[in-house]
Amino acid sequence: MQAPPTRGSAGQPETRPLAQLKQVPQNVHHTCTFPLTNVASSELNPCPELSHLALTTAATFLWRVVSMIPYLFIGIGIWLLYIGIEAYITQQANNRKCKLATQWPTAQAKILSSKIELGRNKSSETGQTYHTYTPHVEYSYEVDDNAYTGKQITFRRFFFYNNRDDADAFSNRYPEGAIVPVYYNPAKPGEAILESTPAEGTIGDILMPGIGAGLLILGLLGVLGII
Known part of the structure; x- marks a missing residue:
């Protein structure tokens, strides 16, 4: 296959092998530089809408996490309060049995x-x-x-x-x-x-329900928007 004819010095068509036309030196490297001066922000960030959407999504997610903290306090507070009250009731019942056993x-x-x-x-x-x-x-x-x-x-x-x-x-x-x-x-x-000696009370008997009640109150105040 031959390349399209070109004009020679005598005006006659000149033909060259296609392989010669496609030959490119192996040691030639092309480097392109683009000046960054006077470049508009829209050219540096071609999709500003996507960046704004990402920031909005992140802010929405963070706000939802923060808004769930009062409910987390309420859940933990109820759990600690329940455990503390249940332990106190059980201890009092066992102490009554100890006193009864003396008879x-x-x-x-x-x-x-x-x-x-x-x-x-x-x-x-x-x-x-x-x-x-x-x-x-x-x-x-x-x-x-x-x-x-x-x-x-x-x-x-x-x-x-x-x-x-x-x-x-x-x-x-x-x-x-x-x-x-x-x-x-x-x-x-x-x-x-x-x-038959009854158990003595400890600070832990009031510490756990006290912390639970405090977290419950803080959570309720947060849900009501007071704090």
Whole structure:
């Protein structure tokens, strides 16, 4: 295939191979520079509408997130308030059972096993993690010639010690093989406890519901637009 004819020096048509016309030197590089001076902002950002839409969308999303904070406070506040009130009610009920148990009859029980379990707990006051020492005692006793086995130490919701010495002191009161008195329920002889001392209140009993009530109030004020 030949390229279109060109005029020679004598006016005659001149033909060249197409491959020669397409030949381009390999070491030639083309560099284009464009001056940035006096360039309109619309030329630098050819789609200003898209940028405005993106900013509007981001602002709308951020506003929705901020507007949800009061509802988040309300949810967390109700949850903490519920847990605090439920724990308080349970503790008071257990304390009433402890006081009632002091009026139960007693029976002689034999300690079958006595040990201390090492655990970890988190303080509701400081948030720090610490070791706990929980006594476990198993005993057997008889009521009206009927044999029973029990593991209940107390009616307290939580029964553990924060240091090993106190836990050992309690465990030494109930060594394996010892004979000790237990309080049993005359209506249900299979229900018995070793200790009838009620649990003492702590600052955590009022701290959790107090924080929950505070968050709930802040959330309601935010929803109403007061703050």
